[in-house]
Amino acid sequence: MSKKYFSIATLMLVAFVLASCGKTPDRQLQGWVEAETVFVSPDEQGRVEVLKVRQGDKVEKGDLLFTLDDDLQKADVAVRQATVTNMEQSFDRAQELLKTATGTQKAFEDAQAALRQAKANLDASQTRLARRRALSPAAGSIEEVYFRPGETVPPGRPVVALLPPSNLKIRFFAPETELAKIKIGEAVTVTCDACAVGLKAKVTFIARSAEYTPPVIYSLEERAKLVYLIEAFPDQPEKFRVGQPVSVSLPANEAAK
Numbered sequence: 599m600s601k602k603y604f605s606i607a608t609l610m611l612v613a614f615v616l617a618s619c620g621k622t623p624d625r626q627l628q629g630w631v632e633a634e635t636v637f638v639s640p641d642e643q644g645r646v647e648v649l650k651v652r653q654g655d656k657v658e659k660g661d662l663l664f665t666l667d668d669d670l671q672k673a674d675v676a677v678r679q680a681t682v683t684n685m686e687q688s689f690d691r692a693q694e695l696l697k698t699a700t701g702t703q704k705a706f707e708d709a710q711a712a713l714r715q716a717k718a719n720l721d722a723s724q725t726r727l728a729r730r731r732a733l734s735p736a737a738g739s740i741e742e743v744y745f746r747p748g749e750t751v752p753p754g755r756p757v758v759a760l761l762p763p764s765n766l767k768i769r770f771f772a773p774e775t776e777l778a779k780i781k782i783g784e785a786v787t788v789t790c791d792a793c794a795v796g797l798k799a800k801v802t803f804i805a806r807s808a809e810y811t812p813p814v815i816y817s818l819e820e821r822a823k824l825v826y827l828i829e830a831f832p833d834q835p836e837k838f839r840v841g842q843p844v845s846v847s848l849p850a851n852e853a854a855k
Contacts, residue, residue, distance in 0.1 A: 646747050783802075789844065794834075
């Protein structure tokens with residue numbers, strides 16, 4: 599073999615080795631960051647009086663988010679409280695009459711039942727009044743504010759949208775050929791533009807039924823037409839943003855098998 603041919607063969611071999619070394623055993627799957635937002639809304643219609651938060655604020659569980667006008671609820675509590683007072687007096691009279699044998703057992707039991715009902719009505723009214731102050735159900739960040747002070751909110755319509763960190767998840771799709779390499783509770787590596795290195799997420803859900811590849815998801819090989827939805831909870835959810843595209847790498851030791 600001439601030196602010229604020997605040199606070409608050597609270069610080809612070196613190039614092949616370098617190319618082989620450059621390949622990674624990880625299979626990257628495309629996905630995105632999604633979140634389940636908590637919508638905080640009133641039970642009854644009301645006018646926003648105080649708004650304690652703005653979009654982007656961080657809140658803790660139990661923090662006051664907003665208050666609604668409560669004139670009607672306060673009036674209802676006053677009426678119920680007066681009824682309880684009257685029923686207590688009626689109960690005391692019926693009890694005293696029963697002790698002196700001038701009253702009947704039925705009259706006593708009726709007064710007792712009326713007092714219980716009055717107290718239950720008062721408790722319900724006090725609960726309605728307390729709910730005019732909306733408290734944060736969990737720690738998180740305020741994603742949206744839909745109503746401002748002075749605006750009237752219909753019942754069930756959210757005033758603010760809250761995002762607890764535990765409600766943020768990574769969603770990605772995997773072809774059937776990769777399912778055997780993914781297990782519930784297993785950690786996967788998540789990468790994205792401008793993200794920190796070494797971010798991990800734990801697989802929490804693997805769909806049992808397949809679906810067609812969504813238009814926003816692609817693979818370099820374009821071989822799999824059916825994919826399975828997989829969800830993973832990130833170890834550091836604060837490092838991600840909702841809607842952010844990400845790449846998910848399967849564990850190297852599993853992908854190599």
